[in-house]
Amino acid sequence: MPASPTTAIVREPGENLARGLTTAGLGPPDPRLALAQHRAYCDVLRESGLEVVVLPADPRHPDGCFVEDTAVILGEVAVITRPGDPSRRGEEEAVAAVLSRIRRLIHIPPPGRLDGGDVLQWGDRVYIGRSTRTNREGATQLAEIVSARGYAASEVPVDAGLHLKTGVTELGDGRLIATAAMAARFPSADVVTVPEDEAHAANCLRVGDRLLIPGGCPGVHRTLLELGYEVVVVEMSEFQKMDGGLTCLSLVC
Secondary structure, X not given: OOOOOOXXXXXXXXXXXXXXXXXXXXXXXXXXXXXXXXXXXXXXXXXXXXXXXXXXXXXXXXXXOOHHHHEEEEOOEEEEOOOOOHHHOOHHHHXXXXXXXXXXXXXXXXXXXXXXXXXXXXXXXXXXXXXXOOOHHXXXXXXXXXXXXXXXXXXXXXXXXXXXXXXXXXXEOOEEEEOHHHHOOOOOOEEEEOOHHHXXXXXXXXXXXXXXXXXXXXXXXXXXXXXXOEEEEEOOHHHHOOOOOOHHHOEXX
């Protein structure tokens, strides 16, 4: 990712959002509230200095708003993924069309399966989650791509949660935020560990000097303020019902 990202690619949630894939068990999302939350999220990205490219909802793909899974940005290259669930294949096409105007594209071919939510870039290292959505072939292909570009690659088993970044994201300043289970995978890191009842706060999004965190996490909010972060709370209730988090809804490049 460039040192100073300028653009965020997003896709609006559709009326059929509730038909998407989920393991959360939190009930169906309200499509109108989801759209309102998505627009508020986009407003925060704009206020943080990004140009926001908004793709329309695609009725063929109820999970299409989770654009993070369709690509991995590596400097001047964009790796177009092959989503792990067959129902999501095709989501990447519209995203690739946008990215092709600003990045050189590399594609993950079969039998590789890779979701972008399983990829954490932290400094000069790329961590690749081995989850139900990302298989060994997909992880190996991405490791070869990143290694050729000067990054070190490591695989991380994902034993709980949908994706690697469900349980761990970067806060900036060399620090991570993670669930207790995922923090144990990074024993030498400076990690803010979230309490179990605020586990969804493990998925935060750093944009410039601002740190976006989901609503409903007062303990984590307080901790991050004490650490000196400029915190912006973004309501994500309807996307959490679909296993989604803050990083899931955009590709920042």
